[in-house]
Amino acid sequence: MDYKLNDFEKKMEAALIEKKKALRIKISESNNEFKTKDEGSGKDSIDLASDDLISQRMEAISHHDTVQLQAVENALNRLYTGRYGKCFKCGNKIPESRLEAVPTAVFCINCQNASEKGNRH
DSSP: OOOOHHHHHHHHHHHHHHHHHHHHHHHHHHHHHHHHHHTOOSSOHHHHHHOOOOOOOHHHHHHHHHHHHHHHHHHHHHHHTTTTOOOOTOOOOHHHHHHHHHHOSSOOOOHHHHHHHHHHO
């Protein structure tokens, strides 16, 4: 790591590492649960349909957790390269209060709001 972290960045690093650990555990547990669900036999069509819905939901949750994990890893990479806390769109500094609330934020509030308004048609 070439970039020297300031106190705030060290705090955010610790929070991101904890989030990364928690997500990895959750994804691992979800994968194990998903495998266990596939082992059932002797079920009727209603049970199988219910299992299918549960499997779809578990898969969606797992995908969401995987996306979150990638965002955390990207934030850590930005920390270690000195790019953490800079808005991807305007290049301005993202306020610490926003980063504390959303440690993986890539946009300042103004650019995030503009992006969300642009996505609503």
